[in-house]
Amino acid sequence: MESLDAGVIPEPYFGIGFESLPQLPAVFSLGRWALLTHLSAQGPLTLADLARGLGRDEAEVAGDVAVLLDWTVLERQADGRVWVPWDEVDLRLPLARRAA
Numbered sequence: 001m002e003s004l005d006a007g008v009i010p011e012p013y014f015g016i017g018f019e020s021l022p023q024l025p026a027v028f029s030l031g032r033w034a035l036l037t038h039l040s041a042q043g044p045l046t047l048a049d050l051a052r053g054l055g056r057d058e059a060e061v062a063g064d065v066a067v068l069l070d071w072t073v074l075e076r077q078a079d080g081r082v083w084v085p086w087d088e089v090d091l092r093l094p095l096a097r098r099a100a
Contacts, residue, residue, distance in 0.1 A: 016071055024091075027071055031056070032064045036073065036084055044081035 003010065018024055028036075038053055039045060047065060051058040065082055068074040075085050 016073070027067065027073075029064075031060075032068060035061065035064055036068070039074070039082065040084040040086075044077055044083035046081050050082065 018027070035050065035054060039050060042053060045053065047058055047062050050065070051061040054061060065074060069076060069082070073084070073086075074082050076082050
């Protein structure tokens with residue numbers, strides 16, 4: 001708060017959180033992780049091009065993309081192509097809850 005009082009504007013933070021560890025693989029399954037890494041390397045792609053590049057069924061890829069869009073892990077461009085707006089994923093797993 002002292003920084004704010006001094007007029008220092010903080011860097012924006014963008015992140016998602018999970019209530020429990022089992023939520024992590026429910027969102028970031030191995031197939032979805034492969035999708036993210038492929039899309040990150042290739043840049044924005046249509047669902048058809050993404051599915052072709054992954055060697056997967058387009059309907060399955062569309063389902064995975066929908067989940068990742070819902071979690072704001074992916075973004076959709078005006079032309080319909082999807083992309084990864086992040087350079088990295090940081091994961092923190094606290095071992096104990098902090099007192100309130």
